[in-house]
Amino acid sequence: MSKLTSFARIWLTRSFKPFYFSNTYDSVLEYEDTDNLGLYVHIPFCRKICTFCPYCKVVYNKDDAKLYVKALLKEIEMVGHMRKKEKKEVTSLYFGGGTPALLIEDIRLIVTKIKENFIITEGIGLELHPNDVTVENLKTLKASGITKISIGIQSFQSEFLELLGRSSVEYESMFQALKEVAFETVSMDFIFALPGQTFEHIKKDIEIAFNNQANHVAIYPFIDFSFTSHTFSLMSNQDKKRLLFKIVSYCNEKGYERDSIWTFSKNGKARYSSMTRENFLGFGCSATTLLKEQFKINTFDVNEYIERISGKTLPTSLAIKFTLRQRMVYYLFWTFYTMKLYEGDFNKFFNKKLLKYYGLELLIARMFGFIKKENERYSMTTKGSYYYHYFEHFYTLLYIDQMWSLMKNNAFPDELIIH
Structure with missing residues (x-):
């Protein structure tokens, strides 16, 4: 399969040049004139480490957490001060992890620092472990400016939690807390394609979620990274495909709107995604930054992250300067994650014509039934979404996997070449 992805890279970028990441990076991030800019903050602390x-x-430690905050x-201040004009308008802010609620008393402080440098127009999202969904915590988060929450359920059924090494949760108290404290978006995350998992299991999870204050669900396939561990066999591609098609068909029948490859909204309005942004700034360990011509990722090492910041240096571990075609491929890949691509948006972002660069590929995709076109909008079909997942x-x-494997073992590697 690596040969296929390599061929796709060569074909789509029209170059044999690999993706070359180095430890040489810009000390100033040129984001001031960037449109549709999102923000992401990574909180790396967990009570225990889930192997999947x-x-x-890292395991939570109070002293480490204090230094990290x-x-x-x-870091937020350093990047914020790179602007020359007034506060930069951004679309959104998302907290991920790890378990952000372990720093719940610091969330307001972090949001305040963000707002000193940026104007957030579409709200603030935060990931939660089910055990952290209490009335007290939800009130604290809401008072801190959080408008959207995503709860990592994985499954409501103990047999699948056991496969993932997760403990069972008393969900009734969680549901009651969600009734008492409302948010614009309440998303619940699930994993599918686990051994023994059927459509009925997934259907049950979806309905429990939507019947208990969730207005959005994310249903992700299990991905087997080389540096994670599990003791079960993976579901076959054909079984995974059949399961995906049943999930999509069921959600369509129920009137749930599919707003990305893996997410469905109950009312068509709720949204939760930290990935589908044209550009974004990332803060914290392992956080990535994507701008018009560059991509960078911060070190995965908490202590080295703190050390770099204390030396008034960006904690960048690896960075790449995109060629035009590389950036176009990145744009198309993550834009199609939303199931839609607008020709005019591409043309505006690159000041280039989409059809001039990828008209042939889009035509072939339409011929194979992967996408449909209506005026200037391309929509991915269910068939297309399966092959998107496959790719x-x-x-x-x-x-x-290559990048994260390297960075988990080397805080600041010299380079990474991906062919």
Whole structure:
């Protein structure tokens, strides 16, 4: 499969040039004139380490957390002071982890520091562990400016939580807390394609969520990273495809709006996604920044992150300067995550014509039934979404797995070349 992804890279970028990431990066981030800019803050602390989770995380320690927050505030300030004009308008702010609620008393402080430098127009989202969904915590978060929450359920059924090494949760108290404290978006995350998991299991999870204050669900396939561990066999691609099609069909029948590859909204209005932004600034360990011509990722090492910030240096571990075609491919890949692509948006972002660069590929995709076109909007079909997932899976294992594997073992590697 690596040969296929390599061929796709060569074809779509029209170049044999690999993706080359180095430890040489810009000390100033040129984001001031960037439109549709999002913000992301990473909180790496967890009570315990879930072996299936690939994200940057460490076991919570009060003293470490205190130093981390101090460094995080400083990084936000450093980047914020790179602007020359007034506060920069951004679309949104998302807190991910880890378990952000472990720093719940610091969330307001972090939001305040963000607002000293940026104007947030579309709200603030935060990820929650089910155990942290209490009335007290929700009130604290709401008072801190949080408008959207995403709860990492994974499954309401104990047999699948056990597979993932997660403990069962008393959900009734969580549901009651959600009744008492309302948010613009209440999203619940689930994992599918676990061994023994059927459509009925997923259907049950979806209905429990929507019957208990959720207005949005995310249903992600299990991805087997090389640096994570599990003891079960993976579901076959054909079984995964059948399961995905049943999930989509069921949600369509119920009137749930599919607003991205893996997410569905109950009322068509709720949204929760920290990934589908044309550009974004990332703060904290492992946080990524994507701008018009560059991509950078911060170190995964908490102590090294704090050390870099204390030296008044950006904690960048690796960075890449995109070629035009590389940036176009990145744009198209993550834009299609939303199931839609608007020709005019692409033309405006690049000041280039979409059809001139990728008209042939879009035509082929339409011929195979992967996408449909209406005026200037391309919409992905259910068939297309499966093959998007198929490609995403191998892209993740080839690109993200290589990068994260390296960075988990080396705080500041010299380079990474992905062919």
